[in-house]
Amino acid sequence: MSELTHTSAQKRFIGGQLLGSSQLVLGAILAVLCIAISIAAPQFYSEANIIAILRQCALVLIVASGMTMLIITAEVDLSVGASLAFVGCIGMAVLNSTHSLALGMLAALAFAGGVGLFNGLVVTRLRVNSLIATIGTMMMLQGGVYLFTREAVQNHNQLVSFTDLGAGYVGAVPVPVIIAALIFVVAYVTLRFTTLGRYLYAVGANEKAVRLSGLRSERLKLLAFIVTGLCVGVAGMILSSLMNAGQPTAGRGFELTVIAAVILGGTSLLGGRGSLFGTLLGVLVLKVIDNGIIILGWNQDLQMVVPGIVIILATYLDIIRNKANVR
Amino acid sequence: MSLASTASAKAPPSLLARLFARQELALLVCLILVLAFFSVTVENFFSVRNMTNVLGQASLALTAGIGCAIVFISGEVDISIGSLLATIALPLIIIMNDTNSLLLGVSGALLFGLIIGVVNGYLVAYAGINSLIVTLGTMFIMRGGVYLYTGQRAIPDDASLDSFIALSDGRLFNIIPYSAVIAIVLLAAFGYMMQHRPFGRQIYAVGGNQEVARLAGYDVRRVKFVCFIISALLATVAGIILAARVGSAQHTAGLNFEFQVVAATVLGGVSLAGGIGSLTGMALGVLILQFLSNGLRGLGLPTEWQLVITGMIIIAAVAFDEAKRRRANGG
Helix, strand or coil: CHHHHHHHHHHHHHHHHHHHHHHHHHHHHHHHHHHHHHHHHHHHHHHHHHHHHHHHHHHHHHHHHHHHHHHHHCCCCCHHHHHHHHHHHHHHHHHHCCCCCCHHHHHHHHHHHHHHHCCCCHHHHCCCCCCHHHHHHHHHHHHHHHHCCCEEECCCCCCHHHHHHHCCCCCCEEHHHHHHHHHHHHHHHHHHCCHHHHHHHHHHHHHHHHHHHCHHHHHHHHHHHHHHHHHHHHHHHHHHHHCCCCCCCCCCCHHHHHHHHHHHCCCCCCCCCEEEEHHHHHHHHHHHHHHHHHHHCCCHHHHHHHHHHHHHHHHHHHHCCCHHHHC | CCCHHHHHHHHHHHHHHHHHHHHHHHHHHHHHHHHHHHHHHCCCCHHHHHHHHHHHHHHHHHHHHHHHHHHHEEEEEEEECCHHHHHHHHHHHHHHHHHCCCCHHHHHHHHHHHHHHHHHHHHHHHHCCCCHHHHHHHHHHHHHHHHHHCCCCEEECCCCCHHHHHHHHHHCCCEEEEHHHHEEEEEEEEHHHHHHCCCHHHHHHHCCCCHHHHHHCCCCHHHHHHHHHHHHHHHHHHHHHHHHHCCCCCCCCCCCCHHEEEEEEEECCCCCCCCCHHHHHHHHHHHHHHHHHHHHCCCCHHHHHHHHHHHHHHHHHHHHHHHEEEEECCC
């Protein structure tokens, strides 16, 4: 028995050291993909296309930043897709009635943060498994958004600042990309260089030890849920700006894309292991694949098949490499 | 936690059995309350016709739920079953259209289901990949594959075999839908296996404590492997019933089905942590949700409300269950 725990501890230790190289592999995959696609279709490297890819990455990256924190604490949130749609509708409705971007944004953040708070309270106070709790919230939000509005909430006042949120540029860079980069940097610094960040890792790795050393593990998890919710709020507003309407049907399957990107980036579902940089690479790989499929003129339904294969394969490679290193 | 588990292991089995019985008793009381409430408020709710109709509708989730519960009890998850429903409908309908034989169509579907189960099970049990990731991946792959193959169009059942249509319309003694009969027979068979056959007990042992099960000489990998095959085959049966009901292979068949089944299974007291729960509990969970949605529709509530209420009930039920368990563990 003691021998067993010894080897598993060793595995974890070596796994920790390998984080860097796991991202190296992902980086290599990304490079190979880019080279292969650009050989087959030179327009891949056009400025317009690169900006299009980045813009598509932005939404996923914003939510994935929060989700990475959450999964590092060993919890998960499946309600982000349903929440994304609801937030867009609410933000747009408030925007229409108040003609103020600030108030619309505030409503969106308050709602999405509220969803995160609710999820967090259910998981930390009522001790409901987060997979189940957020499936429950997902159902409530999916039903709730149709009770709120049966059709898309159209943009009635065409505020320039709101349109810019999704479609605007600063120089050559789209606004959503800048927002995503800001959120990513803040989250990265928090996770990497602050005590709070280290605590989040600690909660995911060994919650009991964290509690015994005097930290409130529940509060840390609650925080991660709320942050994820707020990220959804930002993403929801950008999405409704891009579509120029709040769509109750938006965000179908979005939660799976986000989680896939986070897992692909090497963050362990068991908690305590992972990095935001990996998540960034994960998002890029998935979106470059999506883009490649379109540019090469392949059937767009492959956009579901290929990521499925990539997630399984990447996780498998990670396991094999860990095993090889233990030997 | 380890203290609590050794304490419950030392307790006489009769206590354990009574504990399980109480869990199912509570669910039964819930089901009766739901039935009583809607019998009073909704006209024709408590009619033979409506009861058997709901049973027929519940047969899909009941059948797939058996597999879902077994995989949960073994300590893993399978969320690929929704996409599987759409996938296996393709060989079923195509083979039937070509050969006019239900037997060949069903065999083709089961073969597909078997292959999917083998792939899922191999990746989880032998390659050692987290089951949530594996089945998330195969869920994407299968749904995408169905879209690719069909070009997002339904493939109609041109053969229209009487035996196939009977799967959705036919009733045993003109009362119970055949689909419900299939579900009940499967439920009884697998319930017997889980409670009284060595393999069923092995699944509980593996889910309860993998390390102990391994040291006791069980082949943990093989047990998990077989659980995924069982799950895929049962989902295939559900997929065949669904295809019969809609009379075609629909590319969107079973969207979100996995979440409904997972919700019902957890409501039935089957723990995601493994080793805890029973098929009876799962069946009661499915029936509660199905009668609830039927009754709410009877009250004239829009379907959206059903989603909202179902979501709330799932969270409340699991929270209640968790609170009870913590108290039982002497917290």
